[in-house]
Amino acid sequence: TADDLSMYSGHVDLKTKKEADGTYSLEDSTRGKGVVTYDANNKTTASGQTKITDDNDKWGEATDPARAKAAVDAHYGAAMTYDFMKNIMGRDSIDGAGEKLVSYVHVRNNYVNAFWDGEKMSYGDGDGKQSGPLTTLDIAGHEIAHGLTERTAGLIYSGESGGLNESFSDIIGTGVEWYAAQNNPEAKWNWTVGEAAWTPNNGTDEDGLRYMNDPTKDNYSVDNYKNYPKQTEVHGSSGISNNAFYLLVEGGKNKTSGLEVKGGIGMEDGLKIFTRALTTYMTPRTTFAQAREATIKAATDLHGADSVQVQKVKDAWTAVGVN
Ligand code: ASN
Ligand code: ZN
The missing domain is CATH 3.10.170.10 (Elastase; domain 1)
Known part of the structure; x- marks a missing residue:
């Protein structure tokens, strides 16, 4: 109880x-x-x-x-x-x-x-x-x-693999928050990381450590691979794949490119695809482009090459500038 x-x-x-x-x-x-x-x-x-x-x-x-x-x-x-x-x-x-x-x-x-x-x-x-x-x-x-x-993947904690390492921690952390909320009516989930602990005295859970729905909201992270050279620190470049995951799950536009994913596939399918990619296909030196391929493979395993899930995975990475 x-x-x-x-x-x-x-x-x-x-x-x-x-x-x-x-x-x-x-x-x-x-x-x-x-x-x-x-x-x-x-x-x-x-x-x-x-x-x-x-x-x-x-x-x-x-x-x-x-x-x-x-x-x-x-x-x-x-x-x-x-x-x-x-x-x-x-x-x-x-x-x-x-x-x-x-x-x-x-x-x-x-x-x-x-x-x-x-x-x-x-x-x-x-x-x-x-x-x-x-x-x-x-x-x-x-x-x-x-x-x-x-x-599992052993992603090295610097450069592109470091950004992916950070991002998969944000994705799974948010996934855990979502998972708990399915069974606990008092547990709330959202796309902001750490909001419940952050600035406890301002009376709001609006602000947090990172924003997967709009990574640039922290005035630090980037949300598109075209800006990767400007932000190679792992907690800032994580925004690229954090936003790809958000767009895959919820649909919507990447702020920098304006490219849209028309409707998402939902949290459960998104999490199963990304975590399968992490444990099955990614390796210590995986880059953002290779993470795209890894998640396409994982989605293909789970849903078939002609599935809507595979298409949305491609659309989400394209929206964040990873081709
Ligand atoms: N809280 C930081 C993180 O998990 C500390 C670190 O390990 N870099 O990303
Ligand atoms: Zn971390």
Whole structure:
């Protein structure tokens, strides 16, 4: 039953472990080889196994320590990302063999970031102004997707492959946010990345880290390959494929080219095509043009060469200047 209260996704159902002393800790043994969330105790580099516990297994109660709240969201985010991989991708965790998903919250002090380090997730608490704890569903999905990419395509984190690496994390992070919202009426999904954590005091979820529907809205990212030479940093060039994915799913126009995809194919088909391309056809040096070919192959596998899905994949990449 969804009787745990998160910061960003309303009521959720956390899977936990009963400890010998009668308390409960954030260890879920129902998913793959496990999903576990620890406290980094504000250290710069997360380590150790400091458990986060609750006396009655009702998480997020008003009387619970404030410190436990970010952990609820990180634990839920990892669980939803596990379920996304299983049910949308048909994959058992990031390595395909149930790899344990390990998260640490309370990394550093007032840290406005989150990251995957090759084996685990680290989440900052934010500074309370620029951001709250960076444990939203789309951020958790983004960071865990870096682990998935490392275990599969292995996209090198610079140049075009780096932009694709970042973009597939945004695509999967948004996919996780969408996936959770299918079963949780209090979880909301949209095309902005990190909005629920970003600028917590301005009373709106309008602003965020990146905008897949209009990547240039951040005054940093590019939305078309013709502008790639002007923005080769990975969080800025990700806008090219982020917008291609958005146009594939929803339809619409690329702002820079004005080219239109007339009607999208929906989130489920879009996610299955892009994630199949990532795990089956992409490699460490894949370029944007090769990502186009990889997604065409994936769409062909799933829907046939003459399908509307294959045509829309082509139209979406063409709209963002990738031919
Ligand atoms: N939050 C950043 C990201 O996941 C940190 C990093 O790993 N570059 O893209
Ligand atoms: Zn990233």
